[in-house]
Amino acid sequence: MNRPFRRAQGTAAQSGIPGRRVFFYRTGRRGQAMIESVFVIILACLCFFAIFQYANLFAAKTVLSHAAARAARSRSVGFNQWMVEKSARVAAIPASGRRLIPESAGLDPAITAALRQNRLGDIWDLALRTDVRSPATQLEVGRIPDYMDSDNDATAEYLLDYELWDALSVDIEEPMDVGGLTPGILTVNLRQRHPLLIALGALAEGELRDAGENEELALGAFYSIESHYPLYMEDMNW
Numbered sequence: 001m002n003r004p005f006r007r008a009q010g011t012a013a014q015s016g017i018p019g020r021r022v023f024f025y026r027t028g029r030r031g032q033a034m035i036e037s038v039f040v041i042i043l044a045c046l047c048f049f050a051i052f053q054y055a056n057l058f059a060a061k062t063v064l065s066h067a068a069a070r071a072a073r074s075r076s077v078g079f080n081q082w083m084v085e086k087s088a089r090v091a092a093i094p095a096s097g098r099r100l101i102p103e104s105a106g107l108d109p110a111i112t113a114a115l116r117q118n119r120l121g122d123i124w125d126l127a128l129r130t131d132v133r134s135p136a137t138q139l140e141v142g143r144i145p146d147y148m149d150s151d152n153d154a155t156a157e158y159l160l161d162y163e164l165w166d167a168l169s170v171d172i173e174e175p176m177d178v179g180g181l182t183p184g185i186l187t188v189n190l191r192q193r194h195p196l197l198i199a200l201g202a203l204a205e206g207e208l209r210d211a212g213e214n215e216e217l218a219l220g221a222f223y224s225i226e227s228h229y230p231l232y233m234e235d236m237n238w
Contacts, residue, residue, distance in 0.1 A: 053198045060095040060194050061219050067091035067168075068223040072188040075172055078229030085170045086148055086156065088190055095192070097163030102139055167193040167216075175227065187224045194219050 071088035079087070089096070143160045150156035169191045175184025193216045 049198050053196065056197060057194065057217065057219065060192070061221065063092055063095035064190055064192055064219055064221040065223070068188050068190045068221040069225075071170060071190065072186065072223040072225045075174075075186060075188060076225045076228050081170075081172065082152070083148075084172065084188070086150070088170050088188075089162075089165050089168060090144055090148065092165075092168060092190075092192070093162060095194070096165055096168070097195075099140065099160075099162055101158065101161040102143070164192060164194070184227055185224050186227045187222055189220065189222045191218055191220045193217075 067088045070091040071084045074084045074087040140160070147156055147160040150159060171189040171191075173187040173189065175186060196215045196217055199215055
């Protein structure tokens with residue numbers, strides 16, 4: 001129960017100061033330290049989730065920049081639009097979300113058996129002796145060459161597909177041809193709608209909640225490179 005402020009009168013001996021009368025103020029407010037701790041914890045959580053969201057977007061931006069470089073390289077040696085899009089998609093796999101095709105089979109059965117039968121130290125020794133790539137990863141790596149060799153999107157989507165591949169757009173800006181043989185600087189622009197883990201608008205207002213299905217942030221990246229394929233065509237007398 002909260003009590004009003006009360007003034008207690010102390011003597012000089014009680015105060016430790018000779019010849020002076022001191023008044024001590026006492027209050028009945030309790031839980032002040034707990035309330036302050038709650039505010040500090042909330043503020044720390046907001047900062048943590050903001051940093052986590054920013055790190056996630058920064059990683060996606062870095063992967064998108066790499067994908068733009070690979071797509072520009074593909075176009076600079078003469079590949080068509082479809083090949084450029086496939087190069088960008090494969091390079092952007094780390095930031096493309098969940099794999100849809102082939103479906104993930106869950107945890108590796110060998111890892112599951114090791115967790116049930118072995119101790120922690122034995123599992124660590126087993127991990128050092130075995131291939132770091134799981135069967136699902138090996139299947140994914142094995143399908144990438146077939147995906148790159150596909151003729152159209154209808155065939156490719158049955159080989160490999162990711163959740164955010166449809167959200168990735170590729171735009172190529174090529175230089176004006178001078179006689180059809182003069183190389184120039186081409187630029188590949190990539191844009192990807194990246195879903196948010198945390199609602200940034202609500203976070204700025206001090207509210208922490210999950211982002212909705214339609215809350216996305218458009219990330220962009222570009223890469224410029226000298227176009228080489230006109231020189232190849234000139235050497236081959238095309």
